[in-house]
Amino acid sequence: xxxxxxxxxxxxxxxxxxxxxxxxxxxxxxxxxxxxxxxxxxxxxxxxxxxxxxxxxxxxxxxxxxxxxxxxxxxxxxxxxxxxxxxxxxxxxxxxxxxxxxxxxxxxxxxxxxxxxxxxxxxxxxxxxxxxxxxxxxxxxxxxxxxxxxxxxxxxxxxxxxxxxxxxxxxxxxxxxxxxxxxxxxxxxxxxxxxxxxxxxxxxxxxxxxxxxxxxxxxxxxxxxxxxxxxxxxxxxxxxxxxxxxxxxxxxxxxxxxxxxxxxxxxxxxxxxxxxxxxxxxxxxxxxxxxxxxxxxxxxxxxxxxxxxxxxxxxxxxxxxxxxxxxxxxxxxxxxxxxxxxxxxxxxxxxxxxxxxxxxxxxxxxxxxxxxx
Numbered sequence: 001x002x003x004x005x006x007x008x009x010x011x012x013x014x015x016x017x018x019x020x021x022x023x024x025x026x027x028x029x030x031x032x033x034x035x036x037x038x039x040x041x042x043x044x045x046x047x048x049x050x051x052x053x054x055x056x057x058x059x060x061x062x063x064x065x066x067x068x069x070x071x072x073x074x075x076x077x078x079x080x081x082x083x084x085x086x087x088x089x090x091x092x093x094x095x096x097x098x099x100x101x102x103x104x105x106x107x108x109x110x111x112x113x114x115x116x117x118x119x120x121x122x123x124x125x126x127x128x129x130x131x132x133x134x135x136x137x138x139x140x141x142x143x144x145x146x147x148x149x150x151x152x153x154x155x156x157x158x159x160x161x162x163x164x165x166x167x168x169x170x171x172x173x174x175x176x177x178x179x180x181x182x183x184x185x186x187x188x189x190x191x192x193x194x195x196x197x198x199x200x201x202x203x204x205x206x207x208x209x210x211x212x213x214x215x216x217x218x219x220x221x222x223x224x225x226x227x228x229x230x231x232x233x234x235x236x237x238x239x240x241x242x243x244x245x246x247x248x249x250x251x252x253x254x255x256x257x258x259x260x261x262x263x264x265x266x267x268x269x270x271x272x273x274x275x276x277x278x279x280x281x282x283x284x285x286x287x288x289x290x291x292x293x294x295x296x297x298x299x300x301x302x303x304x305x306x307x308x309x310x311x312x313x314x315x316x317x318x319x320x321x322x323x324x325x326x327x328x329x330x331x332x333x334x335x336x337x338x339x340x341x342x343x344x345x346x347x348x349x350x351x352x353x354x355x356x357x358x359x360x361x362x363x364x365x366x367x368x369x370x371x372x373x
């Protein structure tokens with residue numbers, strides 16, 4: 001595994017649109033401005049990749065352009081970090097352009113970069129993991145650095161600041177507050193605070209030993225499930241009808257997603273899960289308990305649960321299905337001895353921590369902390 005250096009003041013960071021191209025839309029100009037301002041306050045200099053601001057239609061229709069942006073960022077020795085603009089739904093469409101490009105593969109290994117993102121970026125994380133690069137599951141430009149209140153949420157900001165130092169010894173503890181997803185992202189919302197709630201649960205041990213350890217591997221459960229399952233059209237058909245009309249290839253690729261993923265060995269094998277801690281969280285779609293169960297059964301069929309040392313689960317967005325999800329996880333795992341820690345601050349529910357892939361983690365539910373070793 002190639003371990004990258006932490007960010008440092010003065011670094012140039014590439015901002016890239018690997019999934020959605022919304023950052024380039026005029027109605028998001030205020031978010032772009034806020035994100036750039038925050039990066040510069042951290043002492044970083046943002047560099048937008050060639051196609052990052054081309055807008056949603058272009059990005060949807062041109063996965064080869066997204067792939068070219070990622071390749072260019074790795075080849076550019078003046079770039080030290082890569083931050084995703086936001087997630088989306090179908091970055092897996094970049095795989096054929098990247099995993100068959102020896103120059104890109106060599107660039108990842110010879111010019112490693114700090115890489116940060118979450119949600120659909122799970123696909124990119126797994127791809128880079130397959131190529132041997134450690135990456136970081138954490139914030140995105142639009143979701144965190146461009147927080148509309150004018151400053152990052154305090155917990156998320158402290159977590160982003162942790163990217164400027166080695167993570168060894170860092171302790172991840174529960175946030176005192178959690179925040180509802182905004183319903184207004186317009187320029188009129190700039191300067192307003194998101195609705196917040198006092199954290200009532202903390203980390204919850206659902207089953208198993210309160211103390212466990214292993215290397216971190218995981219991401220968005222929706223993305224992981226979709227890597228392994230057919231039926232994406234059934235789930236997304238109505239939501240993506242306009243996109244399918246604009247980009248006919250998108251529909252075909254969704255049907256073939258599992259074949260694309262398997263062709264390039266993106267999802268870790270059962271043996272590669274051995275001794276790991278699975279970290280998993282649900283998306284802004286807030287899948288029903290039934291859908292979550294289908295995703296988890298897909299992971300179970302891949303041998304994930306029988307090989308891992310434990311599971312840490314992200315707080316559900318808006319605490320939707322908070323109790324129901326706990327039941328689904330226990331039933332899917334079907335092994336009362338496998339430790340499961342619930343309600344951890346990562347993924348789609350704000351605020352967000354930063355989880356380094358392949359970092360050795362020590363979990364202590366009694367102490368309410370996860371220590372990165």
